[in-house]
Amino acid sequence: MELLSDCPVHASVPDKYVLPPEKRPSLLNDEPSSDVAIPVIDLHSADDCRRQLVAAEIIKASKGFGIFQVVNHGVAEDVVQGFREAAAGFFAMPAEDKLPYRSDDLSKHFRVSSSTPYDRNGDRYWLDYLKINCHPVTDEHVREWPDKPGSFRSSLAEYSTAVHELAQTLLRLIAEGLGLDGGFFAGDLSGGSTQMNVNYYPPCPDPSLTLGLLPHCDRHLLTVLSQGDVAGLQARHGGRWLLVRPVPGAFVVNLGHQMEIITNGLLASVEHRAVTNTDAVRLSVVTLIMPKMECRIGPAPEMVNEATGPAKFKEFEFSEFIKAYSAAAASREDVLHYFRIHR
Structure with missing residues (x-):
């Protein structure tokens, strides 16, 4: 298995990375700069009397885009x-x-690979990736993390702990913005590895x-x-690909399939892809x-109401969803069709 990061600079795109014409990206800047922009939300004020307003901003962005910074x-x-x-x-x-x-091997707590396993046609994508089980930080996980570069293990432990805390803050704000108990997403709903x-x-x-x-929605609950x-991340919005322009110091947050299902479609998972430069x-x-x-x-149950209508999805075990997602090659419509209640 050849990694792109092992190779010298390519003068041309090798044939195995050339996508069929219908899968190739359009121009990177296909949205006018004065047009729609991904919302940017200041979380600092969530610690004071503006908490409800911040929660409302998150829900508005989630409904309109499924993604925000x-x-x-x-x-x-x-x-x-x-x-x-350290990762670089x-x-x-x-x-x-x-x-x-x-x-x-999906059972490994740390591994490096290339392209993606989620294309049923065998197309290759222009990336290498690390897959890491990163939180909670356990001795079992850390033993499989690389000891080079020298700062890798310590910086990963510090980063994953801090981002996990941020994710829990975001989930509390989402719950509050939906009118649910602040701890609604705690426990099993966000307690996986x-x-x-x-x-x-x-x-x-x-x-x-x-x-x-490739274009896909995340199979999880929340992505940070x-x-x-x-730049390189694009999100699907209004039938077009919208560039998520980098904002200094920001995190991009997007909703996954589980958030869409739990909220009965009120907050939709967002389709996104990565382009190259x-x-x-x-x-x-x-x-x-x-x-x-x-x-x-x-x-x-709280999300099955007049606003969202009757339940749109059947109940399932998360492990069942993981299998269906893989079988559907990460296709948004195919995987949701499997779990949707058809009336």
């Missing part, structure tokens, strides 16, 4: 940059140092021919993303908050 979120910049630098250092290591961690994807997109000689990551200062490495750090595998999920 947060600033003044409480995660220190040196914590964010410390892990981003891992990809920059010689191929032989990464070789012991190359694997497609937190996963992290670190996606590495090297410069691409022709971004019009390939994608960094550090995308750095290099010719000039710079792009590194994104994606933290995925998920239910426990045995958790029973369905529309919350």
Whole structure:
């Protein structure tokens, strides 16, 4: 298995990365700069009397976009940059140092691989990635994390703990904004082992021919993303792809399939993809908050009302959803069709 980060700079896109014409991206800036922008929410004021207003802003952004950015979120910049630098250092290591961690074994707590397993046609995407079980930080997890670069383990532990706390704050605000108890999403709904994807997109000689990551919705509850200062994330909005422009110090937050199902469709999961560029490495750090595998999920009784209508989804065990998501090759409509109640 060849990693893109092991190879010299390509003068052209190798054939195996060239997507069929119908899957290739349009121009990166396909939304006018004066048009729609992803909402940016200041979380600092959530600590005072404006908490209800902040919660309402989050719900409005979630309904309108399924994605938003947060600033003044409480995660220190040196914590964010410390892990981003360690992760970049891992990809920059010689191929032989990464070789012991190359694997497609899903049971591993740390592994590095390339492209994505979620395309049923075997198309390849322009990225390498780390898959990490990162929270709670246990000795079992840490033993499988690499000891090079030297700061990797300590910076990952610090970053994952801080981002997990931020995610719990966001879930409390979402619950309050929906009129639910603040602890509604605590426990089994968000108590699964937190996963992290670190996606590495090297410069691409022709971004019009390939994608960094295929269009998909996240299978989990909530995603918290550090995308750095290099653009590349696009979200589906109003039938078009909207570029999520980097905001200094911000985290991007998007809703997953489980949030859509639990809220009976009120808050929809957002389809998103990654495009490439010719000039710079792009590194994104994606933290995925998920239910426990045995958790029973369905529309919350409080969310089946006049506003949302009758229950739109059947109840299931989260482990069942994971299998269906893989079988549907991450297709938003295919996986939701399986769990939707058809009347």
